[in-house]
């Protein structure tokens with residue numbers, strides 16, 4: 001199992017990513033083509049545009065991943081590819097490519113669940129991370145708390161009833177006129193450092209619901225109203241804003257971030273308390289997904305972990321946001337358990353999903 005060499009392909013959202021990872025966790029290569037320019041142009045992910053962008057670069061991204069690893073397709077043990085959740089038009093591009101490589105070199109295919117990969121990549125970066133452990137996944141499309149009991153056994157303790165936290169970061173960054181050439185989250189995190197996080201009062205979501213679910217739609221609305229009340233104009237970029245205007249934006253960013261993360265903290269505390277009764281041997285709390293690259297988020301959740309006698313495990317930012325490594329690694333985890341599909345037929349029909 002240690003000598004497995006797996007190509008991972010990820011195209012579920014706006015990044016086209018590929019990587020080659022070895023069974024012992026060595027990352028042989030990693031390539032990401034992002035669609036940041038499209039995001040700026042359309043103010044978000046437009047599925048048709050994203051599909052075209054993936055199609056345009058997928059061959060090159062996969063080739064580059066192989067070249068950087070100094071390998072050819074015939075050196076691989078298998079191809080792992082994201083099959084969901086995500087935009088189906090985009091997923092198709094990755095699956096089609098995976099089947100092509102599989103057919104050409106007679107390689108097994110492992111279909112990967114995107115969120116499982118976000119969680120399991122922590123077992124690559126933290127080699128002694130054993131099941132069971134707690135997981136919080138925070139990204140642009142998902143907000144999940146899971147109890148990972150074993151490979152493929154995830155007990156969902158909470159999910160979002162509307163928007164995910166990353167989606168809130170992205171929208172609010174846009175309303176605050178931030179530079180979206182990266183994505184909204186990092187821009188908002190940076191601006192929040194200049195603001196007073198207690199200056200604008202926002203209510204913590206779902207305080208009266210004593211469960212582990214999340215909601216960010218209401219907080220988004222509260223923030224939108226606060227932005228309107230202060231006459232902040234998203235058309236004026238932050239770089240051209242007056243000193244007072246900039247301060248007003250920073251105060252909103254910091255106040256939003258504080259409450260958004262308080263909501264995470266509260267839900268996680270409850271979930272950990274519950275899970276510790278079911279699985280008293282839990283020692284680690286994994287936080288992953290794009291939003292887990294946020295330093296404030298990490299620091300606050302580290303406190304939650306400590307308070308509950310757990311150790312926080314957060315993959316490095318480059319492995320928290322969408323990437324091919326997590327897909328390849330999750331493929332390795334499944335291959336070890338004998339879970340994969342046979343090679344794709346060489347003459348595959350065009351429409352495969």
Ligand code: KG4
Nearest residue numbers: 139140141166185186289290291294321322
């Ligand atoms: O996991 P990911 O790359 O893609 C999805 O599966 O959604 O997560 C992307 C999300 C975006 O909403 C982005 O704004 C957010 O993660 N994000 C951040 C930060 N970096 C990325 N949010 C807050 N602070 C950050 N530093």
Ligand code: ZN
Nearest residue numbers: 139290321322
């Ligand atoms: Zn993701």
